[in-house]
Amino acid sequence: MKKILLLFFCSTSVFAQMPNDTVSKKIDALDLFSDYDIALIDSLLMDSKYKSPLYHSSEYLIEDVEEKNTTDVLLTTEFLKQRLAKIDAKTPFHIAYNPALEKVIKSYLKYRKKYYPALMAKAMYYFPMFEKYLDQYDIPLEMKYLAIVESTLNPTAKSRVGATGLWQFMYSTGIQYKLKVSSYVDERQDPLKATVAACQYLSDLYAIFGDWDLALAAYNSGPGNVSKAIKRSGGYRNYWNIRPFLPRETAGYVPAFYATMYLFEYQKEHQLVANEHQIRHFETDTIRIKNTVSFDQISETTGISVALIQFLNPSFKLDIIPYIEGKNYAITLPRKNTLSFGQRGRNLCLSKTGCCQKRKTIAKIF
Numbered sequence: 001m002k003k004i005l006l007l008f009f010c011s012t013s014v015f016a017q018m019p020n021d022t023v024s025k026k027i028d029a030l031d032l033f034s035d036y037d038i039a040l041i042d043s044l045l046m047d048s049k050y051k052s053p054l055y056h057s058s059e060y061l062i063e064d065v066e067e068k069n070t071t072d073v074l075l076t077t078e079f080l081k082q083r084l085a086k087i088d089a090k091t092p093f094h095i096a097y098n099p100a101l102e103k104v105i106k107s108y109l110k111y112r113k114k115y116y117p118a119l120m121a122k123a124m125y126y127f128p129m130f131e132k133y134l135d136q137y138d139i140p141l142e143m144k145y146l147a148i149v150e151s152t153l154n155p156t157a158k159s160r161v162g163a164t165g166l167w168q169f170m171y172s173t174g175i176q177y178k179l180k181v182s183s184y185v186d187e188r189q190d191p192l193k194a195t196v197a198a199c200q201y202l203s204d205l206y207a208i209f210g211d212w213d214l215a216l217a218a219y220n221s222g223p224g225n226v227s228k229a230i231k232r233s234g235g236y237r238n239y240w241n242i243r244p245f246l247p248r249e250t251a252g253y254v255p256a257f258y259a260t261m262y263l264f265e266y267q268k269e270h271q272l273v274a275n276e277h278q279i280r281h282f283e284t285d286t287i288r289i290k291n292t293v294s295f296d297q298i299s300e301t302t303g304i305s306v307a308l309i310q311f312l313n314p315s316f317k318l319d320i321i322p323y324i325e326g327k328n329y330a331i332t333l334p335r336k337n338t339l340s341f342g343q344r345g346r347n348l349c350l351s352k353t354g355c356c357q358k359r360k361t362i363a364k365i366f
Contacts, residue, residue, distance in 0.1 A: 060152050061252050062107050070106035077102060087265055091142050093212050095258055098240060104252070104259040109270060115152075116263065120274035122153040123264075126166070128281050130195055137199040140212060145260045146198075146219070149253065155189050155314035164188040167198035177201055184322040185329070190315035213239040216257055221250040284312060285338045286330040295319040302337045309333070 062068065081097045088095035123144075130144040150168040151157040158164045162171060165188035169179055177197035179187040187193045205215040208223055217239060218226040229245035236242055243251050263272065295309045296319070310319065312332040321329050333341060 060149055061249065061256050062104070062111060065104055065107050065252060066100070068103070068107045068111065070103065070110050073106040073109050075106060075109065080105065083266055084262065087261065091261075092140050093142060093258070093261075094239065095261070096240075098255075101255050101258055104255045105262055108259050108263060113270070113272070116267070116272045117275045119148065119153060120264070120267065120272065121277045123148070124274065124277040125279060125281050126153055126191060129191060133195050133199050137203050139199055139202055139206075142261055143202065143212075145257055145264065146216065148260050149256050155191055155194075165194045166191055167194050169194065169197065173201070184318055184320060185315050186317055187315055189317075193315075209237070211237060211239075213254060214242075216254050217242075217246060217250050220253045221247050225250065278308065278311065279334060283335055284332050285335040286332050287338055287341065288328055288330050289321050290323060292323040293321050295321075298331065298333075298341065302333065302341050304333065304337055 077097075080102055084095050084097050084101075126147065127144050130147065131141050134141050134143055147153055147166045151166050153166065155166045156164075157166075157168070159168060163169060164171075164174075164186060167188075169177070169188045171181060171188075174181065174188045174197065177200055179190075179193060179197050181187065202215055202219060205218045205223060206212060209215055209218065209226065214226055214230075214237065217229075225247060226242070229242040230237060232245040233242045239254055243254075263270065267273075295306050295313075295316075298304065298309055299306045306319070309331075312334075313321075321331055323329075
C-alpha cells in the first residue's frame with residue numbers, strides 16, 4: 001500500500017505600501033498612454049482573464065442547497081426512490097434515497113439544467129478515456145462523474161486554492177503522482193496523465209478505507225478529515241453517518257456526485273439532450289514533436305482551428321509546444337489531419353522571439 005502524504009496548505013497575502021513619491025511617478029506615467037492604449041490594455045486583460053488556464057471555473061456545488069425552492073420540479077419522491085434503487089443495484093456506491101440527496105437532484109434540475117447539454121457533449125470526448133483507465137485500475141466506471149464535480153470537465157480549471165485540471169490536483173499532490181509543472185507545461189491539465197494519477201490516488205484512498213463513498217469524501221477533504229469524521233461519529237464507516245462531521249464542502253460533495261450520476265443515467269427522462277460534439281477521442285492521434293512550434297503555426301499548416309488545438313492539448317499553457325532536450329512532448333490532433341501535419345510541418349520551428357524560420361538542415365518533427 002502506498003503511503004498517503006497528508007499535505008496541509010495555507011495561503012497568506014502580503015501587502016506592502018509604496019512611498020508617496022513612487023506612487024506619484026506611477027500616476028504620472030499613465031499620462032503617456034492615450035485613451036485607445038488604455039482601452040486596448042483593458043481588453044487584453046479581460047481576454048487573458050477568460051482564456052487563461054489560470055482562471056478557475058465556476059463552482060459546481062450549489063451553495064445553501066437546503067434553502068433552494070424546488071417544489072415546482074416535476075419529480076416525485078416515489079419515482080426518485082425507484083430510480084436510485086436501480087442505480088444502486090448496478091454500482092458499488094451506496095446510492096440510497098436521502099432527503100438531502102433529493103434536494104440536490106431537484107436543485108440541479110431547476111438551476112443547472114441549461115448547462116448539461118454542453119457538459120454532456122464534453123463527456124462524449126472525455127468519458128471513454130476515463131473508462132479505459134478506471135477499468136485498468138479496477139475502479140468503478142461511475143467514478144468518471146467525479147471529474148464533473150471537480151472541474152465541470154474543464155482541463156484548465158483552477159480553484160481558488162490552486163487545484164488544477166480535470167481532477168483538480170494541488171501542486172504537491174500532483175508532484176507526488178508524477179504530474180510535472182513548468183513554465184510551458186502543466187501535466188495536471190493533461191487529460192490522460194491526470195486521469196492516470198487520479199486513478200492511482202483513488203486506488204490508494206480505497207486501500208485505506210475499503211469503501212468507494214469514503215474514498216470520494218477523502219478525495220475532496222483528505223484522508224485525515226475522513227478518519228476524524230469516522231472517529232467523531234462513533235466509528236461509523238458509512239458516508240451518511242459521518243456526513244455531519246465532515247467539512248461543509250465535503251458534506252455537499254458526495255451528494256453532488258450522486259446527483260450527477262442520476263442526471264446522466266436518466267437524462268432522457270428529464271429531456272437532457274447533449275449538444276453536438278466537436279470531436280470524439282477515438283478520432284484523434286498523437287505526434288511526437290522535436291521542434292518548438294506554436295498552435296498558430298500548426299493551425300496555419302493543417303487548417304485546424306486554434307480553439308480545437310487548445311481543446312485537444314490543454315497542458316500547454318502558452319499555446320506553444322516547447323522542445324526541451326530529454327523531453328518527448330506530443331501533440332494531439334484529429335487523425336485525419338496528422339498526415340498533412342507530418343508532410344507540411346517538417347520545417348516549422350519557433351525561436352525565442354517568436355519568429356518562424358526554416359532550418360537549412362532536415363528537421364524532423366516526429
